[in-house]
Amino acid sequence: MMLEDSEASDGELIQRARGGDGQAFGRLVERHYAFVHRLAYRWCGRKADAEDIAQEVCIRLGRAIRGYRGGGAFTTWLYAVTLNAARDHARKGARETARMAAYGVHALVAGQAEDEPGDPVEALWEAVRQLPDRQREAVTLVYGEGASHALAAEALGVSEATVSWHIHEAKKRLKALMRQAGEV
């Protein structure tokens, strides 16, 4: 049984999960957990938050899988669900973060941040995380995940032109952010 599941394609598993096969759903989620976690981590840059987001995505998948019609690739849908969950999580977490940061305990509580300050790639990611949501999402998908503009457009539910525009704006803003970071 397990062997059979692990060989089944996403499409088959989705079909079975929609039909009420819990095992197939479990297998599907397990298979994609790392994918979701990676995207969530790139988005927020903190391990604990990434795990929270990934869990929320799992819950949302559980609720939504039966309504999933499979218009595009399953991973495209996962991009969309994960980014939505990440955004919601950021919004909810903002009050604690603001409070902690204000009192300097931020460093202690958020100390699990895995980034090493000296790493230029991590510094760039930190800058990406400061972008407005849409730009941050577009850059995360296009450069973090290597998605095409068309795929990112589908996942974000906007036109391809809009994605290109967000990327364009993001590049301009990143330059400013990186320069700022360099001066500090």
Add this chain to the structure above:
Amino acid sequence: MVDDDELSRLRKSIVPEPDAGAKARALRAAMAAYDENLSSAPQGAASRPRLIRRAYALWREIMQKKLIAAPAIAGLVALPVAGFTALYLVNQQPFDFGGEGAATEPLAGKPVAVESAATDAADTIRHEEPAQAARVPMAESAAGVSRNREAFTQKLMAEPSIAPMPAPADMPMPKSENRDRLEGFETNPIHAVAEDPVSTFSIDVDTASYSFVRRSLKEGVLPDADTVRVEEMINYFPYDWKGPDAAATPFNSTVTVMPTPWNERTRLMHVAIKGYAVPTATQPKANLVFLIDVSGSMDAPDKLPLLQSAFRMLVGKLKADDTVSIVTYAGEAGVVLEPTKASDKDRILRAIDTLVPGGSTAGEAGIREAYRLARSAFVKDGVNRVMLATDGDFNVGQSDDADLKRLIEKERKSGVFLSVLGFGRGNLNDRMMQAIAQNGNGTAAYIDTLAEAEKVLVEDASSTLFPIAKDVKIQVEFNPAKVSEYRLIGYETRGLAREDFNNDRVDAGEIGSGHSVTAIYEITPKGSGAERIDSLRYGEASVDNGGVANADEYAFVKIRYKLPDGDASRLIETPVTGENEVASLDAASADQRFSVAVAAFGQKLRDEDATATFGYDAILDLAGSARGADPFGYRAEFLSLVRLASALDGAR
């Protein structure tokens, strides 16, 4: 700019392996959600699934509290007591940044738990116990597991009213599917006349905001405050202000002081400007360039097809001598129709019909090409205008708003005017539209329905197409002997510096043939007792200019304008005296009362203080009694919008 090479390194960053425990928990949660969904799916089982969902909501919330997240606990233990006391004190602070409703629930009353408690909770939920039961074990095991941290945790928990901590104001909380880019702005503040007696702004004949608000309300959503520009709502409606008699004076202004419907102690100073209506027979020849966005994003029923119908209507309105050219842009700009006489209507209509959407948006190249065509078919002493139709995506070439602004400013000097017609929703770049229209001697309108296209391009065609004055600025100086405070309603995005008024190099709005423009100030007469600003203890700016201040004048209104082809500005001055005053609102004309009702509605939608106690029903009464002839039904539509907003906005 950060280049692609640099960005492509983003992929190489190392992502830590997910924690096996976290993964297992997530998978269990997924299964629970799946099972729950299964059990409640088609049958709609009544109460049990609902309770379970509540338990979930509770549990998820717990999981998201950073304080409690597993790795954070280690940090918390290490915190010195002093640090914790500080944290505790912060919790007590009523930090209210004006956040969302969900965030204002007090933290107390929700059990605070640690990781294992959450796992317990997961089990509880999987066994489908009702939420009420789930609460108790969670709280209990929380206390049990965190025994050594009990003192602190319990103190946090036990506090009955930990202050609400909503999200800070800078947290983006956009409506999820709306990607319209809007420029946010603050409502004009109240000014004390003693300190700041002069108010300067550019007129604004755009109407985009009203259409935007209408569309939003008809879709059942209260519009975002940033989309509501009160002056554009007021100026959407045609008013029968008294116009000038001859073309020599392009417009006439009428100032009326009347009681404020939403505040019995203040007055409204209503400035109504009417442009000279050029008779159709003498209207100059027009040279129009349609610059049409046919990018992929225009492929929606309310975009390109609507735009095609709109331009077909406009072509029907043109005189045989007028010329039309069409430029499209998408990927690259292309000329679809070289300048063609309107008498060759078939060719123009065929060209409009051939437009198909596709590709990205090379806005800049399109604008350059359109200006080039406009110059090649330039009509001296006529109307030369580029009409840009877009959903606002400019992303190839000079996409920076500032660069685009400079390009348009440069082209403006050639004598070609620019109008912007916005289409569609969800992608609309309102900020870009405003920037283009304001800097290109033009107007911006938002077209959401065929009826709106008819209004802008057919009914109002002459005012849309034929400018009679440009760079129209208004400056009002209030008399401190009569007025203690004033506030300009709307025009937030059109404010000018005091010195800009006399500087002819500073661009401002244009007025078209027969246009009516209205500006309303709310003024607080001296001694009315309705002042919001305390007077100064150590003296005020002195008003010692030979007794003029004692004259029975409320204010002095100055209007500066240029003729469409002129470079030097002209000045019109009008004192506002007791003669301009009407004793009651009923004594004001129906059009004036209607414009005031629109102003009230706009402010209401922006949730401003001034109209907080002035209900939608009062706006309905005011507008309903001032409907007048309303030949096109615009005002009837306004009334239905007020009713819609009233229904949608139960809370206010």
